[in-house]
Amino acid sequence: MAKSDIKTIGVVTSGGDAPGMNAALRAVVRACSYYKLRCKGIRLGYEGLITNNIVELGPRSVSNIINRGGTILKTARCAEFRTEEGRKKAYENIKKNEIDALIVIGGDGSFTGAHNFEKEFGIPTLGVPGTIDNDIFGTDNTIGYDTALNTVINAIDKIRDTATSHNRMFFIEVMGRDAGFIALNSGIASGAQDILIPEKKDEIEELFEAIQRGEKAGKLSNIIVVAEGEELGGVYDLAKFTKMKYPKYDIRVTVLGHIQRGGEPTCADRVLASRLGVAAVEGLMEGRSSVMAGIRSNNVVFTPFDEAIVKQNVINNELIRIADILAR
Amino acid sequence: MAKSDIKTIGVVTSGGDAPGMNAALRAVVRACSYYKLRCKGIRLGYEGLITNNIVELGPRSVSNIINRGGTILKTARCAEFRTEEGRKKAYENIKKNEIDALIVIGGDGSFTGAHNFEKEFGIPTLGVPGTIDNDIFGTDNTIGYDTALNTVINAIDKIRDTATSHNRMFFIEVMGRDAGFIALNSGIASGAQDILIPEKKDEIEELFEAIQRGEKAGKLSNIIVVAEGEELGGVYDLAKFTKMKYPKYDIRVTVLGHIQRGGEPTCADRVLASRLGVAAVEGLMEGRSSVMAGIRSNNVVFTPFDEAIVKQNVINNELIRIADILAR
Amino acid sequence: MAKSDIKTIGVVTSGGDAPGMNAALRAVVRACSYYKLRCKGIRLGYEGLITNNIVELGPRSVSNIINRGGTILKTARCAEFRTEEGRKKAYENIKKNEIDALIVIGGDGSFTGAHNFEKEFGIPTLGVPGTIDNDIFGTDNTIGYDTALNTVINAIDKIRDTATSHNRMFFIEVMGRDAGFIALNSGIASGAQDILIPEKKDEIEELFEAIQRGEKAGKLSNIIVVAEGEELGGVYDLAKFTKMKYPKYDIRVTVLGHIQRGGEPTCADRVLASRLGVAAVEGLMEGRSSVMAGIRSNNVVFTPFDEAIVKQNVINNELIRIADILAR
Amino acid sequence: MAKSDIKTIGVVTSGGDAPGMNAALRAVVRACSYYKLRCKGIRLGYEGLITNNIVELGPRSVSNIINRGGTILKTARCAEFRTEEGRKKAYENIKKNEIDALIVIGGDGSFTGAHNFEKEFGIPTLGVPGTIDNDIFGTDNTIGYDTALNTVINAIDKIRDTATSHNRMFFIEVMGRDAGFIALNSGIASGAQDILIPEKKDEIEELFEAIQRGEKAGKLSNIIVVAEGEELGGVYDLAKFTKMKYPKYDIRVTVLGHIQRGGEPTCADRVLASRLGVAAVEGLMEGRSSVMAGIRSNNVVFTPFDEAIVKQNVINNELIRIADILAR
Known part of the structure; x- marks a missing residue:
């Protein structure tokens, strides 16, 4: 035409x-x-x-x-x-x-x-x-995408208040079934101790290394950002597995879910x-x-x-x- | 002294x-x-x-x-x-x-x-x-309390964008293990179709009535706010049960979780x-x-x-x- | 009827x-x-x-x-x-x-x-x-009213970033032609060094006392909240007058204006x-x-x-x- | 070295x-x-x-x-x-x-x-x-820069509530002494009827054309974004001049000021x-x-x-x- x-x-x-x-x-x-x-x-x-x-x-x-x-x-x-x-x-x-x-x-x-x-x-x-x-x-x-990133970091900023006040470790699941863009950028922007995305391999070892490194460095609270498409299984499994390995940590999970799709x-x-x-x-x-x-x-x-x-x-x-x- | x-x-x-x-x-x-x-x-x-x-x-x-x-x-x-x-x-x-x-x-x-x-x-x-x-x-x-209420309604406002755009029903769990204050006030403020709190009885019937009333009134999307202490079981069970009763609805669940404790x-x-x-x-x-x-x-x-x-x-x-x- | x-x-x-x-x-x-x-x-x-x-x-x-x-x-x-x-x-x-x-x-x-x-x-x-x-x-x-208060304190929070980073004094005019409600509550909530409202008398002396007290206490930046109906004249005059009295202060003025009427x-x-x-x-x-x-x-x-x-x-x-x- | x-x-x-x-x-x-x-x-x-x-x-x-x-x-x-x-x-x-x-x-x-x-x-x-x-x-x-842009559009979104509710025209001054980046991008993002920046020429004619065009198109409220470095003089002069030319408009001015420098x-x-x-x-x-x-x-x-x-x-x-x- x-x-x-x-x-x-x-x-x-x-x-x-x-x-x-x-x-x-x-x-x-x-x-x-x-x-x-x-x-x-x-x-x-x-x-x-x-x-x-x-x-x-x-x-x-x-x-x-x-x-x-x-x-x-x-x-x-x-x-x-x-x-x-x-x-x-x-x-x-x-x-x-x-x-x-x-x-x-x-x-x-x-x-x-x-x-x-x-x-x-x-x-x-x-x-x-x-x-x-x-x-x-x-x-x-x-x-x-940019809006979702800001929604995510605003949510993690709030969660960090609690993480810091209680010396806790938080696993936070963000959207991104096939791609780690949201997890990677929001993880950097929210000062995450580790970021798990589908594109990376050997993540569980890296996660444990990151946790140990944080401990040595004197970090008392931790944010771990996980893309929903992460291959190791859901964020709850990751949290459980981590708890088994590091029983002394007070670990919580938050799945940000649909708030990421909306907003101005x-x-x-x-x-x-x-x-x-x-x-x-x-x-x-x-x-x-x-x-x-x-x-x-x-x-x-x-x-x-x-x-x-x-x-x-x-x-x-x-x-x-x-x-x-x-x-x- | x-x-x-x-x-x-x-x-x-x-x-x-x-x-x-x-x-x-x-x-x-x-x-x-x-x-x-x-x-x-x-x-x-x-x-x-x-x-x-x-x-x-x-x-x-x-x-x-x-x-x-x-x-x-x-x-x-x-x-x-x-x-x-x-x-x-x-x-x-x-x-x-x-x-x-x-x-x-x-x-x-x-x-x-x-x-x-x-x-x-x-x-x-x-x-x-x-x-x-x-x-x-x-x-x-x-x-x-006032801060948590505003965090909740800002999150629901975002979810409503998606609910409205897709004609969906959302079950949203908010904090309040023993008391429905957050659920009741945030539910009113976010225009919820129904609000489930520990203090109310016979809620499942009321919920179904509310859904039917919404349908008659021409509502195409619905927000249902559920207090975490709600006695009927978790929000996921409620969603499943509702889906069984009303299979045509596209139902989603979001648990707001720890973002409610933080923020300025x-x-x-x-x-x-x-x-x-x-x-x-x-x-x-x-x-x-x-x-x-x-x-x-x-x-x-x-x-x-x-x-x-x-x-x-x-x-x-x-x-x-x-x-x-x-x-x- | x-x-x-x-x-x-x-x-x-x-x-x-x-x-x-x-x-x-x-x-x-x-x-x-x-x-x-x-x-x-x-x-x-x-x-x-x-x-x-x-x-x-x-x-x-x-x-x-x-x-x-x-x-x-x-x-x-x-x-x-x-x-x-x-x-x-x-x-x-x-x-x-x-x-x-x-x-x-x-x-x-x-x-x-x-x-x-x-x-x-x-x-x-x-x-x-x-x-x-x-x-x-x-x-x-x-x-x-509650929304306006929150709009005001969010704006002052931003201004405080600059005030603190530069050791500055800010005069901030908020709405309230006949009543100091917004100024008083937002002033308390934003940690103002002084609050000028139509209902108070002898304010200029009090302002100068507040500034001197802040100086003695080691405060390097100051927020002064002024109701628009303040009788001493506009916020710009107040700032000028203060600058004459305390030339060493780096003083800025912001009139929040119509953003206070809008918003969710x-x-x-x-x-x-x-x-x-x-x-x-x-x-x-x-x-x-x-x-x-x-x-x-x-x-x-x-x-x-x-x-x-x-x-x-x-x-x-x-x-x-x-x-x-x-x-x- | x-x-x-x-x-x-x-x-x-x-x-x-x-x-x-x-x-x-x-x-x-x-x-x-x-x-x-x-x-x-x-x-x-x-x-x-x-x-x-x-x-x-x-x-x-x-x-x-x-x-x-x-x-x-x-x-x-x-x-x-x-x-x-x-x-x-x-x-x-x-x-x-x-x-x-x-x-x-x-x-x-x-x-x-x-x-x-x-x-x-x-x-x-x-x-x-x-x-x-x-x-x-x-x-x-x-x-x-990106933060400032978002601060500006959030402020203008609030002002638009009032502009729309009252069928008003708002002149909004944003930062940018030498460059129109903030004005241009925030103006587009907030649906401004016209944007005045130092880099453009013949702006007053264009402004009047934009206003007339808006009128013909049935627009009842207008947002005009002005960079502070705008050469025609301050935003207040622009508003006065426009009022003289279009007396029927209810015109207001807001200078966003220092809120643009702060914030998360x-x-x-x-x-x-x-x-x-x-x-x-x-x-x-x-x-x-x-x-x-x-x-x-x-x-x-x-x-x-x-x-x-x-x-x-x-x-x-x-x-x-x-x-x-x-x-x-």
Whole structure:
């Protein structure tokens, strides 16, 4: 489809919600308005395409949402969109609504859906990375990641008050099923004695070394940050195992859980979302599709879905090194 | 002991830490300085009395701590202080340090210890209620309670972003082993669909009624707040049981855990702690002992330990009524 | 009007906005729904009565607003409502909308308007105290006051970082044109060296004494909190005057300004607003009018407008005494 | 000096304080400990060098400071260090303390001082960029900048509650004497209708266009963000001038002031500070000097002081373009 042919853009938030999705949505809607395109919001993720739960969005529809967590379009994981029949219904509703191209704000699962949909029905799709996990290739940061990091360290700061007051050791589980980004960065920022992430090996020995090193160094309380995807088993097992090895420690566990997904987006997430939302509209207008908009080294870049979905952001090994130096 | 005989006051933080303990400590130290008394800080709760871990505190020792969570004196639960031998050692150290009277910042367990100690050794003791649970008779609010409430509602606000975006039901466990104060107030303040507390009966039926009522009223997401002491079993069981009854709901559980004990104290907690810290010093100077300082209807009152320990703050039934009206 | 005659309640937010107004509005709407009354929201304060800017409110209209600052009905000060003609138009629209009674969420200016309106036209009115200034007689706290206090101390905590790092003296102006509640409580809670409020006399001498005392005590940085209504002139003059007297101090001024009016309400404000919103509806149903709902010593009380408007909440002198003791 | 000769590193925080300086200091101290170097902290900026206000720092000296605003070493601007005599005294104290190299955490003024000092006395110096203004060449972000941005948007979010509730226009002055980074990013993130920064020209016309455009688009409230260095005169003049042109607007002004310098550092600032603190120690060990450590495109880079001081970070024009698109 040539760029001049796009008159109406559909926008959907899909997968797990992330702070900043509303800011991205606002940017898409305002950019459409700026370029005199119509914009239609699909509610409840891909489900809204299938059930024709679609609303017209004008610039005032997105007033005062830049600072709100969650997504006003709501989101869902949609099994039916993974079936051919489901996507067919979706296509019919896209036609019915005269949507010429689709912007998907979500994670790589959502991009896979968009990519397949484009291949089957020829509707140009463009992705905006919205997930707290930061595990998407093609952008330095995903929308929501910076907010989640700050939510985590604010929680750990509170827990540290108790850890220090009681000379306790706390195991704190943070999100990141497949990637240790949240654990590693929040662990450094909260002065963790050790950080356990899926990407590291031999962690239990390292953990015990870290604990002993802390003891020698005169540390009376300890924070251990554990990524939920950590391979040694859940954070409770780790705590039990540690207690067996070091019975004298007063050990507690906290699973931060869903607070990490919500909250008002940080400045960085709002700016990132604003830039990517505009870039998504402009990308479609320039004829791009099956790509994800991202920011690398402060520049907007577009990465083919194929690449964004298959490749992984990798942990910066320098951070692992730094974490170890600082926990002395 | 006549008031003129008090020359040195010892101060200890004991039991679980609570935000505002530092503000109370600061007030005790500054009031001592104002009245030209010496002040000695006992570290690590009653353990510091037994191990003679005691430091002189001047007004500059407590600079810039009014806004800090935890307690700079640290705290612990001390089994040895429950033995006669332990208390004897404590008494010897009190004599060695020329401490004439003792201010205990803590909960009712700590007050029981102080009370017994006074009965055995004649050292005047005075309590300041510091605990997030608000379960102490003789004061409208305990130090730390208001902060914990705000920590809880800020966490639930974040969770609500996700609940609303995904049309989910969240079960959220908050602290309050014996009392539903935190659950009831935070539940009202976060717009919970139902609130389960130890003080209410027939809760599971009420919960199911609340869920059905919410459904009829068109609510698509729900927050259920559960006090940890809730008698029906843990929050996970409640969630499972609800899922069995209402399989269509997408139900999640979050246990807020230790973040509730920490954080910077709110204004109300800092003012409360400041008032009670001064009142404690003045109370001892006026010859009071074996009492707890509290604030009721905005006035400082002193309640005998006997009463403070045995009686319970009771839940305001009007709040239960209000919670029900608002969840419509 | 007998209670059974009330079928529709109008609700308006009026005067300056305050955090918790939305929570109060939600409680009014939900209580109406609970008692099977209709509820109509008047937009933009009394102006909406005059321009017939009135909307039906159902329980879902107020979903997810309990945690939002400001007021979704918007508010304004309305000169026309102070004229007979204006009020006549208002009455006509009230009749047109079949509104039987009016709940006014606002300050004493708004209550005066309501009171006059009731006297002229016989429409029962009931007030809910919403203002950050806490200067209304008949309630221990007004809605928004606790939130404003916390906003102020969080701001001063930040400023203290700089004050301490640079050994500086900061003069910080907080709101409170007629009353020193915010200044006094936030001053105590932020460890201010002195607090200047309209209610105290001879303040400049006291200020200089406080500064000298701080110097003797070895304090290197100082926070001075000043209520905006302070009679000695603006905070800038005070700072200049102090600089002339103590040239060696590095003095800075910050006027906190409008951030004090906004923000998410605290738990205490949400609960207070929820209780008063329900009480307002129930009060009207019981036949009360020309009264304000308030909470004193944790009980709902109703105070005649005449009294609420004329009398003043008075500063607790004990707090002034405490503030002095703690600044040592 | 060959790298093997460095046995003791001095560290100083200088100039205006910035959140994250403590995290950087902690990283310097811990890295010294890791590499078995001694570390000495110079208090009160360069003044401490002149007055020999210098303390030994071990890894436990910096426990629990990673999350604190300000700087525990304190800071000052020091006129005497700009004189030859002052620097001579500084050198003598450096010798007396056996300090072999100096790490300066501060802004470009502090780097100029360090650079001159190194040229005169041959003490290797290395800079770490700590300032909220982000106006230092050689690093994508300075330490404290991300925190300041979040402080600003949280304040504006509160003000927006009032702006929206009252249909008002707010002029908000933020820091940035020479550079519009804070204004531009916080303006985008808070949905400002216009952003006035020193780098843009013809701003008053653009402002009036923005206001008219907002009016046409149906906006009832407006946020205008103004950098303090804005050339058209202070924010009060701008507001007055706008009021003359658009008398019907209800215009208010807020100067955010010193709250922007304080507060707990964000996760990004803590990680940045941690990385740069370690890099500074390692840089000196590798024989680098008269350079500043920075992070560009997620890699540590060292920029000669000559360059860092003379060159300027430039505003990203894409952000100006985005801001305009989003304010529709």
